[in-house]
Amino acid sequence: MLENIGLKLLRSMDPERAHGAALLALRMGLGPLTGPFTTDRLKTRVAGLDLLNPIGLAAGFDKNAEAAGPLQRAGFGFIEVGAATPKPQPGNPKPRLFRLSEDQAAINRFGFNNDGMEAIAERLEKTPREIPIGLNLGANKDSADRLEDFAAVYRRCAPHIDFATINVSSPNTEKLRDLQGKEALAEIISRVDAVRLIEAEPVALFLKIAPDLTQQDIEDIVEVILDAPGRISGIIATNTTLDRDGLQSPHAGEKGGLSGQPVFEKSTRVLAQLHAHTRGTIPLIGVGGVASPEQAYAKIRAGASAVQLYTGLVYGGLSLVTEIAQGLDALLERDGHANVADAVGTGVSEWT
Numbered sequence: 347m348l349e350n351i352g353l354k355l356l357r358s359m360d361p362e363r364a365h366g367a368a369l370l371a372l373r374m375g376l377g378p379l380t381g382p383f384t385t386d387r388l389k390t391r392v393a394g395l396d397l398l399n400p401i402g403l404a405a406g407f408d409k410n411a412e413a414a415g416p417l418q419r420a421g422f423g424f425i426e427v428g429a430a431t432p433k434p435q436p437g438n439p440k441p442r443l444f445r446l447s448e449d450q451a452a453i454n455r456f457g458f459n460n461d462g463m464e465a466i467a468e469r470l471e472k473t474p475r476e477i478p479i480g481l482n483l484g485a486n487k488d489s490a491d492r493l494e495d496f497a498a499v500y501r502r503c504a505p506h507i508d509f510a511t512i513n514v515s516s517p518n519t520e521k522l523r524d525l526q527g528k529e530a531l532a533e534i535i536s537r538v539d540a541v542r543l544i545e546a547e548p549v550a551l552f553l554k555i556a557p558d559l560t561q562q563d564i565e566d567i568v569e570v571i572l573d574a575p576g577r578i579s580g581i582i583a584t585n586t587t588l589d590r591d592g593l594q595s596p597h598a599g600e601k602g603g604l605s606g607q608p609v610f611e612k613s614t615r616v617l618a619q620l621h622a623h624t625r626g627t628i629p630l631i632g633v634g635g636v637a638s639p640e641q642a643y644a645k646i647r648a649g650a651s652a653v654q655l656y657t658g659l660v661y662g663g664l665s666l667v668t669e670i671a672q673g674l675d676a677l678l679e680r681d682g683h684a685n686v687a688d689a690v691g692t693g694v695s696e697w698t
Contacts, residue, residue: 352377352663357660365407369412372413372416378665379416382401382422383421383671384399387678388686390652392580392631397652398477400423400674401421401667402655403420403654403656404654404655405426405428405511405554406428406482408427409428409460411470419476421668421671423478424508425477426482427466428466428482430460430466430484435458435486437456442602444602446593446597447661449593449594450661451593451606453597453602453603454518458485460484464502471506481507481509482513482554483495483496483499483511483538484496484516484519493533500538500542504541504545505545508549508550510549510550511552512552514531516586517556517586517602517603518603528566532570535570536574536577550579552578555581557585557609557616558587564616572624580628582631583613583631584633585603586602589604605657607637609634610635611635613635617649617697618648618694620649621691629652631651631654632646632654639669639672639674640673646686647691648696648697650690651687
């Protein structure tokens with residue numbers, strides 16, 4: 347009841363102001379912070395990360411690692427903060443976040459607004475790790491060498507995280523998605539991996555891709571990763587979309603990346619294609635439109651070893667995390683799976 351009242355209050359505010367209020371409430375210890383729901387069916391290991399359940403928080407919710415402590419007790423099996431860039435930057439002009447309630451979706455054009463890697467690294471250093479914490483790596487808008495930015499953020503923050511994600515798929519930084527091309531992508535991975543090789547304890551490295559990819563784009567990305575075995579630990583599929591088909595909200599025409607329910611089918615198809623092309627040899631994290639146990643299970647059956655959510659929290663609140671974990675456990679039991687890993691990829695053919 348209290349969460350429903352809180353959600354109603356937040357939805358009466360400007361979306362970005364509500365986002366800030368939600369982070370403040372978390373830092374104050376408000377909300378369902380009882381820790382991850384887990385069972386033997388839900389415990390899993392993904393890219394060397396031991397997860398109590400496979401439900402994660404996607405990057406973008408806690409850009410500056412301000413609430414990383416309480417978020418670890420919000421029901422997630424793992425969380426991802428950021429994106430962080432080498433230098434602080436304000437991002438794009440406001441307004442830059444829009445609720446599409448009619449579509450259970452959101453559009454954002456934040457543009458990597460964050461406090462910079464120094465401030466974020468200091469916060470992460472002071473945050474005890476209760477579950478795996480990852481950091482989304484970004485590049486400054488005015489950078490003379492965006493490829494080097496990813497390596498710089500990794501170098502500064504790696505000692506304080508469990509995994510890092512190369513984000514070349516945000517639609518809100520001009521020409522960033524061009525870095526998903528074969529040559530640029532191979533160079534980014536090479537530069538970050540060169541930093542990893544000199545680290546005493548290198549962390550897992552993921553690549554986050556866009557849903558707006560052609561079949562050839564997907565094949566090129568897979569080729570780059572398979573040609574450099576061991577450099578990329580997994581792929582996060584997918585980021586937000588530029589597609590606007592079928593939207594009902596009056597905000598449908600706003601520029602930026604669309605997330606939430608309209609992305610579910612598109613992102614799940616990309617996920618299944620990745621699983622098919624990699625023959626299940628590379629761990630995949632499914633993100634895009636996850637707001638129910640059934641949707642989390644569909645992503646897993648399409649090839650995801652774990653899932654992430656963000657926009658679903660806008661409409662379902664933090665209690666949704668535990669609801670999804672409990673529901674997923676029941677679905678796995680119903681279908682006779684002893685562990686979530688047994689279900690990964692069992693429904694790929696439904697999406698390809």
